Amino acid sequence: MLSVKNLHATVGGKEILKGLTLEVPAGQVHAIMGPNGAGKSTLSYVLTGRDGYEVTEGSATLDGEDLLALAPDERAARGVFLSFQYPLEIPGVPALTFIRTALNAQRRARGEAEITAPEFLKLARAKSADLKIDFDMLKRALNVGFSGGEKKRMEILQMAMLSPRFLILDETDSGLDIDALRIVADGVNALRSPDRAMLVITHYQRLLDYITPDAVHVLAGGRIVASGGPELAHELEASGYERYEKAAA
Amino acid sequence: MSLLTAIRDRDVAQLPSRRDEDWRWTDLRGLIRMLPPPSSAIEGDVGEGVFDELVQHKVVVANGRGEAVVDVPAGETSWVALRFVSRSDGAHAARATISVGAGATLHLFETYEGEGGYVTQTTLSFALGEGAAVERIVLAGDSPNGVSVSEAAVSLAPRADFAQTIVTSGGRRQRIETRVAHPGGHASLRLDGVYLLADKAHADLTTVVTHDGLDGITEQLTKGVVRDQARGVFQGRIVVAEGADRTDAKMGHHALILSDKAEVDAKPELEIYADDVACAHGNTVGALDEDALFYARQRGMNDAEAHALLTEAFVGQVIDRIDQDEARDVVRAWAAERLRP
Numbered sequence: 021m022l023s024v025k026n027l028h029a030t031v032g033g034k035e036i037l038k039g040l041t042l043e044v045p046a047g048q049v050h051a052i053m054g055p056n057g058a059g060k061s062t063l064s065y066v067l068t069g070r071d072g073y074e075v076t077e078g079s080a081t082l083d084g085e086d087l088l089a090l091a092p093d094e095r096a097a098r099g100v101f102l103s104f105q106y107p108l109e110i111p112g113v114p115a116l117t118f119i120r121t122a123l124n125a126q127r128r129a130r131g132e133a134e135i136t137a138p139e140f141l142k143l144a145r146a147k148s149a150d151l152k153i154d155f156d157m158l159k160r161a162l163n164v165g166f167s168g169g170e171k172k173r174m175e176i177l178q179m180a181m182l183s184p185r186f187l188i189l190d191e192t193d194s195g196l197d198i199d200a201l202r203i204v205a206d207g208v209n210a211l212r213s214p215d216r217a218m219l220v221i222t223h224y225q226r227l228l229d230y231i232t233p234d235a236v237h238v239l240a241g242g243r244i245v246a247s248g249g250p251e252l253a254h255e256l257e258a259s260g261y262e263r264y265e266k267a268a269a
Numbered sequence: 270m271s272l273l274t275a276i277r278d279r280d281v282a283q284l285p286s287r288r289d290e291d292w293r294w295t296d297l298r299g300l301i302r303m304l305p306p307p308s309s310a311i312e313g314d315v316g317e318g319v320f321d322e323l324v325q326h327k328v329v330v331a332n333g334r335g336e337a338v339v340d341v342p343a344g345e346t347s348w349v350a351l352r353f354v355s356r357s358d359g360a361h362a363a364r365a366t367i368s369v370g371a372g373a374t375l376h377l378f379e380t381y382e383g384e385g386g387y388v389t390q391t392t393l394s395f396a397l398g399e400g401a402a403v404e405r406i407v408l409a410g411d412s413p414n415g416v417s418v419s420e421a422a423v424s425l426a427p428r429a430d431f432a433q434t435i436v437t438s439g440g441r442r443q444r445i446e447t448r449v450a451h452p453g454g455h456a457s458l459r460l461d462g463v464y465l466l467a468d469k470a471h472a473d474l475t476t477v478v479t480h481d482g483l484d485g486i487t488e489q490l491t492k493g494v495v496r497d498q499a500r501g502v503f504q505g506r507i508v509v510a511e512g513a514d515r516t517d518a519k520m521g522h523h524a525l526i527l528s529d530k531a532e533v534d535a536k537p538e539l540e541i542y543a544d545d546v547a548c549a550h551g552n553t554v555g556a557l558d559e560d561a562l563f564y565a566r567q568r569g570m571n572d573a574e575a576h577a578l579l580t581e582a583f584v585g586q587v588i589d590r591i592d593q594d595e596a597r598d599v600v601r602a603w604a605a606e607r608l609r610p
Contacts, residue, residue: 068567071559096569108564112582112589121578122568129569161582178568 021046021217022067022186027078029066036062038242039078044186047214051228052221053253054239055261060221061105063239064190067219068102069095082186096122097129099185103175103192110162115174116144118162119181126182147180151207168195176207187211187218193227205230225257240264272297272390272418276360279304294502294534295444295473301416305388308332308359315354319408319603320378323595324348333361333389339377343370343398348378353391355383355415363391371398371426376593377405381419383412383440393421397429405433406596408603411440413470420446427454427482434591435462436600438607439470439499446475453482453513462491463584465607466499466531473502480513480543487517492587493524494580494608495531505550506538513543520550525557525583527576557583573609580608 022044029037036059044050054060065073067080069092080087087095110118124134135143148155151173163171172192179187189208193201208218208231220231228236228250236252237244238261245264246252275283275297285291286298311331321327326349328337333355341347353363369375381391397403411417417440425431435445449458464472478487493501503522524533537550557579565575584604591597 070563070567091571092563092566093569093571093575096567102567104564104567108558108561110561110564110579110582112585113578118565118568118578121574122565122570125571125574126569129571182568 022080022082022219024080025078027066027080028076029062030074030076031062031072035076036242037066040239040243042237042244044217044219046217048234049212049218049220049231051233051236051253052219052239053223053225053236053256055265056223058239059242060239061190064102064188064221067188068092068100093125094129096184097126101179101182101184101187103172103179103187103189105191105194107163107171107175109164111164113162114160115158115162119144119178122178123182143181147177150180150210151177152203153177169197169200172196172204173200176204179211180207185216187216188221189218190221191223192220193222193224201227201230225253228253238264272388273362273392275304276362276388276390279360291475291504294500295442295471297416297442300442301388305359305386308355308357308361308387310334311354311356315352315382318350318352318380318382319599320350320380320596323599324350324376324378326350328352329354330363330365332357332359333363337363337365339365339367339375341369341373341375344372345370346374348376351377351379353379353381355381355387355389355412355417356385358386360388362389365391365393367393368396369398369401369403372400373398374402375404376596377403378596379405379407381407381409381411381417383410383415383417385412386414386441387412388416389418391417391419393419395421395423395431397423397425397431399426400428401426402430403432404592405431406591406600407433407435407437407445408600409435409437409443409445409472411438411443413441413468415440416442418444418446421448423447423449425449425451425456425458427452427456429456431457432459432592433461434587434600435474436588436604437462437464437472437474439464439466439472441469442471444473444475447477449476449478451478451480451482451485451487453480453485453516455484455486457486458488459590460487460489461587461590462503463587463604464493464495464501465584465604466493466495466501467607468497468499470499471502473504475502475504477506478508478518480507480509480516480518482513483515485513485516487519489520490587490590491522492584493533494527494584495524495533496527498528498530500532500534503533503535503537505536506540507548508540509543509546509548511542514545516543516546516548518546518548522552524554525580526554527557527580577609581605584608
């Protein structure tokens with residue numbers, strides 16, 4: 021599925037990723053953990069093609085296709101989805117309009133027919149009920165005036181409706197209370213399938229109690245410095261990142 | 270000095286120029302070397318208007334021919350489409366007189382529809398009786414080669430309600446001016462505008478409101494989107510005369526500039542000579558939010574789609590203030606068509 025090799029990337033001329041290598045096979049969930057400033061968010065932006073994040077060396081492919089050569093919307097159409105750490109507020113655009121525009125844009129890019137209005141509404145009602153989101157909230161401007169937890173749930177709703185193949189969750193647990201965390205995790209777990217893969221980026225181990233990863237990687241100093249099973253997350257929670265930061269420095 | 274007398278006398282020396290403070294960003298004297306001959310009558314049918322389905326009365330002024338008179342008797346309600354159609358390379362002037370009796374309601378849907386390199390001035394006068402209500406919606410679709418000035422003088426009576434929304438795609442030079450004599454007396458005024466400009470289009474939305482009595486309300490929101498080499502001008506002046514206490518006036522102008530060569534000139538002015546007033550204004554000019562653009566693109570919209578969605582949303586906040594549902598839908602569709610690159 022996702023294959024990242026020796027990835028180097030700069031932001032504003034400063035090198036943040038320094039030879040990152042990572043394989044996430046289809047059907048698996050991998051967690052990336054690391055201290056602040058390790059390059060976690062940079063990795064998510066590089067994989068999704070944000071302006072200002074320049075790849076200077078290395079490769080990133082999805083099912084063999086060069087991701088780095090594609091525009092952000094082309095990557096989205098191929099199934100790459102990023103759940104943002106800080107979801108944007110979009111004044112004047114109802115959430116339903118935003119999601120339908122995105123879904124149809126992806127469908128057109130893939131040469132598929134657009135979703136009809138009744139089909140779309142049916143889908144939106146079903147998915148919002150799963151995530152315990154009040155349907156009327158989807159008629160309001162996307163994320164405007166929403167609480168932190170509501171914004172994160174809205175990200176998972178978009179994810180459920182766009183049905184991506186490769187999911188990146190950037191600090192999805194931040195701002196969530198325990199009930200919201202469980203709802204979000206259920207939403208994410210519902211998307212686990214043999215033909216999908218996920219990268220769960222998190223600072224804390226808490227989220228991984230609900231979304232059990234197949235592998236855990238430690239990102240420090242712009243590289244993966246350790247990898248292991250789910251037990252590595254517990255070990256980090258107990259001992260902290262300090263020794264990895266020293267090793268990376 | 271006005272386009273009207275210049276057209277009448279075929280005398281360019283009478284055109285407003287950059288030396289006139291109120292016209293410095295919409296210079297006609299520097300643009301027009303020679304006034305064209307008078308426009309001839311439009312032959313044949315002018316076709317249907319975008320608001321025809323919503324109205325009882327349709328008034329068409331074609332190449333300045335025919336004086337439009339709209340008179341709503343006291344207590345009555347009327348729905349009127351008023352179309353100023355210009356199809357020529359000549360010059361012409363048009364006039365409309367609108368009176369709305371005490372307690373009467375007028376829904377006025379005004380359109381400017383142009384083809385060719387015409388020069389035109391439209392002069393409108395509105396007189397509202399006590400407690401009268403007018404919703405004036407203007408869609409200005411002038412020709413990219415047309416020069417058009419529209420001047421409306423509005424006179425309100427106490428407790429009258431005048432709500433205006435102008436949406437324009439500009440012209441070679443275009444100015445839409447509204448002057449309101451506001452008597453206070455709990456009369457309420459809303460003056461909104463949207464300019465959506467591409468290529469070399471120019472639009473100038475100018476308003477002057479004079480509050481002359483106690484307890485007047487004015488609310489103003491103008492938004493613009495300019496791309497390519499287009500130029501948007503907003504001049505908004507609110508004068509609160511001595512003694513016009515308890516005036517409540519708000520003015521906002523916000524523009525998005527989507528290319529390096531596009532330009533927006535804004536002059537919001539509040540002149541306050543009364544003591545007890547609540548007046549506020551805000552003015553911003555900027556680019557689309559890069560974070561929001563990336564967010565939309567990460568969800569699958571291409572660059573053009575993301576721009577269109579976010580700019581529609583930006584001006585949609587003005588269009589949403591239109592009271593009447595069907596009219597709002599017509600305006601929204603008209604605007605969306607002009608925002609898609």
